[in-house]
Amino acid sequence: MSDIHGEDGGRPAPGEATSERVRGIFAGIADSYDVFNRLSSFGIDRSWRRATVRAAALKPGMRVLDICAGTGDVSFALAREGVAEEVVGTDFVPEMLDVAKRKAKRFTSETKVRFSVADAQDLPFDDASFDVVTVAFGVRNLPDRAANFAEVYRVLRPGGRYVILEFSRPPFAPYRMGYHFYLRHVIPAIGGLLTHDRPSFVYLNESILRFPGQPALAAELRAAGFSAVSWRNLTGGIVAMHTSVRG
Ligand SMILES: C[S@@+](CC[C@H](N)C(=O)[O-])C[C@H]1O[C@@H](n2cnc3c(N)ncnc32)[C@H](O)[C@@H]1O
Numbered sequence: 001m002s003d004i005h006g007e008d009g010g011r012p013a014p015g016e017a018t019s020e021r022v023r024g025i026f027a028g029i030a031d032s033y034d035v036f037n038r039l040s041s042f043g044i045d046r047s048w049r050r051a052t053v054r055a056a057a058l059k060p061g062m063r064v065l066d067i068c069a070g071t072g073d074v075s076f077a078l079a080r081e082g083v084a085e086e087v088v089g090t091d092f093v094p095e096m097l098d099v100a101k102r103k104a105k106r107f108t109s110e111t112k113v114r115f116s117v118a119d120a121q122d123l124p125f126d127d128a129s130f131d132v133v134t135v136a137f138g139v140r141n142l143p144d145r146a147a148n149f150a151e152v153y154r155v156l157r158p159g160g161r162y163v164i165l166e167f168s169r170p171p172f173a174p175y176r177m178g179y180h181f182y183l184r185h186v187i188p189a190i191g192g193l194l195t196h197d198r199p200s201f202v203y204l205n206e207s208i209l210r211f212p213g214q215p216a217l218a219a220e221l222r223a224a225g226f227s228a229v230s231w232r233n234l235t236g237g238i239v240a241m242h243t244s245v246r247g
Helices: 019-040 045-056 073-080 094-104 145-155 173-195 198-210 214-223
Strands: 063-067 086-091 112-117 130-136 156-167 226-234 239-246
Touching: 019 094, 019 173, 019 198, 045 073, 045 130, 045 156, 045 226, 045 239, 063 073, 063 145, 073 086, 073 094, 073 112, 073 130, 086 094, 094 112, 130 145, 145 156, 145 214, 156 214, 173 198, 214 226, 214 239
Parallel strands: 063 086, 063 130, 086 112, 130 156
Antiparallel strands: 156 239, 226 239
């Protein structure tokens, strides 16, 4: 998919991820991102991230890569366990990583944590160099998910895990309708107030509505070569956690 052209060859469609659009959004909201997360999810985002850490099934000596790490909350949660040898957090927006690096100054753990700029679709790491790769609320923003799945497969050691936390599709229709109302009306209002950038939050919501449901994402992972693909719905399916293994 092109960086700047949408489905009709002109402007990107409302929820369409283009690298240019996504960079602009996250560079602009980096300083208010953590506050927005806590407010818009009523703090539940912390428990979603903790579930991601449990799914990573860390063991001593492991090297963990957290892609689309943003302001680093998943990277820190993984490192806080003090089990893995190292957690590397990457993101392609330096402004988001600047916030993570400021937080890292106040963070101590047995596990080393470092952050570096990298595009999740073109990872600057050797083949088979990580035991676990995690991504929270990142794959939805990638124009080319298949490229990301191929890259994660490449950098994982055989038997390594890919854990994906992402907004998803609540299976219970009335709940889903309420959630979609919240997405369309409440989220842009909160985001607009905090950042004065309401259009970015309209994009974020539309990107959630466009994102494949649980079985479709699982099928994409299988097509990329991953095995033992499964998912777990969190908060009634507002979020799903897919886990898969490099064969
Ligand atoms: C919604 S934030 C999630 C941040 C963090 N994982 C969390 O759970 O709070 C999505 C992040 O993905 C990053 N991102 C989007 N596209 C990317 C790409 N192609 N490569 C690397 N990072 C990307 C954005 O810059 C942003 O920081």
